Amino acid sequence: MAPRPFQIKVPDEALRDLYRRLDATIWPDEGTGAGWTHGTSRPYLKELAHYWRHEFDWRAVESRLNSFSHFIADVQGLGIHFIHQKGHGPNPVPLIISHGWPSSFAEMQKIIPLLTDPAGHGGHADDAFDVVVPSLPGFIFSETSPEGGMHLARMADISDELMTALGYQRYAAQGGDIGSGVTAALGLRHADHVIGVHVTSAALVTPWLDESAPPLSPAESAYLEGRRNWMSSEGAYYMLQSTKPQTLSFGLTDSPVGLAAWIVEKFRAWSDCHGDIESRFTKDELLTNISLYWFTRSIGSANRFYYENRTNPLALGKDERIEVRTGLSVFPADISLPPREWAERSFQVEHYQDMPRGGHFNAMEEPELLVEEIRSLFRADRTSLRHAV
Template identity: 40%
Template sequence: MTNDTRSIRPFRIEVSDEAIADLHQRITLTRWPRDLGGTGWDRGIPTSYLRPLAEYWRDRFDWRKQEAHLNELPHYVTEVDAQQIHFVHVRSEVPGARPLLLLHGWPSSFVEFVDLIGPLTDPVAHGGKAEDAVHVVIPSLPGYGFSPLADAGWGDLLRVAGAMAEVMGRLGYERFLAHGTDVGSGIVGMLPMVAPGRIIATHVNGPSPFPLGPALPVDALPEGEQARAARFNTFRDDGAGYLHIQATRPQTVAYGLNDSPVAQLAWIVEKFREWTDPAAALPEDAVDIDRLLTTVSIFWFTQSGWSSAHALYEGMQVYRQFAAMADAAASGEGAEHAGDDGYAEADTAASGGWEAPPAPPAAASIFAADLSVRSVVDPASAFESWTEHDSGGHFPALEVPEILVADMRRFFDGHR
């Protein structure tokens, strides 16, 4: 750990007028496919939905307004092992506030957590207690947003976890809380390995079985888990195409994501339609459409489509290794005999396959759209708290921020 604040520099988001004009022109010049009669969302995002959304992005979405709003926050950058790390850092004014690291996933950005900053740093003004207050640090993961990918290898979640711990050290935070979603949850699970003794407690949302592993044996699971397990199997068979592509051929898909804003828009918006609250028919029914387009715009302006695909590729290699290690540990065999039967998450795999230091207290929040099957992802009941909700989805900080904040407050309150 290097408590070197001199290496931290203020940062400001500044997208050029030329980049915005280029975005608008590329949308205008899109060669649109037509929808086949009798088809809909089952074959991907329909042109009848995407084209009006792209035109809204071009004609009515106000990037400058969103940029100004984001620049009201204190942004910083630092370099760790030659990799630029961008982050938002907001200190609470409440004495004794604890630091909290918030880690996003794919396809997302630091913007996912913007609405949590007020309730977390100033809880009294948002229905909480002063002792709930935390300082928040919200990085852009390497390859995402304003942390442009420096080189290969930054999809390694252990390496990223080490960089996140280094950033917290440079800010003077010896011990801290951590919350993550999606890729961020995997990184949070690895923090105790790279920063032993420094993690007060961790919280994640929606831990899922290993998506590239085998189907779950639905009938063999407890009755209360069978519906989620069946949905996971459906996702594995029909909803993981994006993952197979990025986890195997990221450079091939990179050309479309880097050259066509409509391709980048479709790539992300489809996931917001499929992964948000099942009660929401369309993405804008689950999240604010301008907030969603802000995230897509950041992907576009920073060329994060291709770089996050490469980061995902590398991350999945690590997940495969940990899943195999967890399977070997569970079966009592050596790692060399581990097959493709492991589908535990990286944090579960790490605790099963490595001689890791004692894990800090951990909690999980499960929302309506999540594919979290506890007997699979947490067979040893390592989570001290497991809370299930009947609303929300993969992006709770955008969909149901008040529920997510309440869960974190309740769990973190008992761990200081």
């Protein structure tokens, strides 16, 4: 399973095809003054599409992304794409970072240099990590199994196999959203390899909750009620992608504007932008992520994760818990805000922090805050961790 170097190179014809499709967009009507209340704003999407067609420089983005060290490895018969950036320090700790949806490896562009070269960014060389950022199976440049079954546990098994093949017998893991679930599954299924985990969500792990479990605290009851309310107002994407993902994939794979509408609405709704999406993300940042999905035609396989995980959830058994040391950072505008006692039903929580700002895409929104949380979790006993790697 020797990794082979990989570079992003979108064919010129794919760019020409994108421009043709953008030029031929048929725009729906919109109720007067609808804004974002019915979903993605048509005026904003027109502005974004015009920028995509006439100003966005994909080749410059490609060059920037290719400044990282990309590879493809064959894992369980699938081509898995990943960035592998070595740390600059006396003994970097290996760290695998798993992204979420509708995000990609590109979300980590800001945090990779901070983690791998802390001394070059105002920190201490002792805090350096070797960073591995895969594209999750079915996302962007990573293949998925045509037979299905690509749920959290299998994604974690693939990630562990990748890390051990890279020579890391012991490593740390971090993730948000789906990546939090992959990270949790790594800690559960591969505790002999995983030093500890840092997550920004506890929503994808279902703790044991029968009559023998401790009763819910008021904070936990409020959290679960909030999740139910959120599903009724924001969860339509989840219900569709977890039940009929293929129906959705036809339109999103055929229309770049349709794809952009589906993704950009989530970046606005789930970030700490207070309704002004470009207060958190530039058009170039938004379109980098959208373009990666467009050029790889991977939105269908990425969306299918929800179907696979609904039928194979990460559910803990009686008296079962993720026993590796865990840090949880809760960003206030994220879609899931678990209290500590909820997280402790599933994890061995050693560090819990309510963050002052940031949302679902925290590696883009608040890279310095996220990096310091990762560093602090592993800093206290870093010497012993080095000996374990």
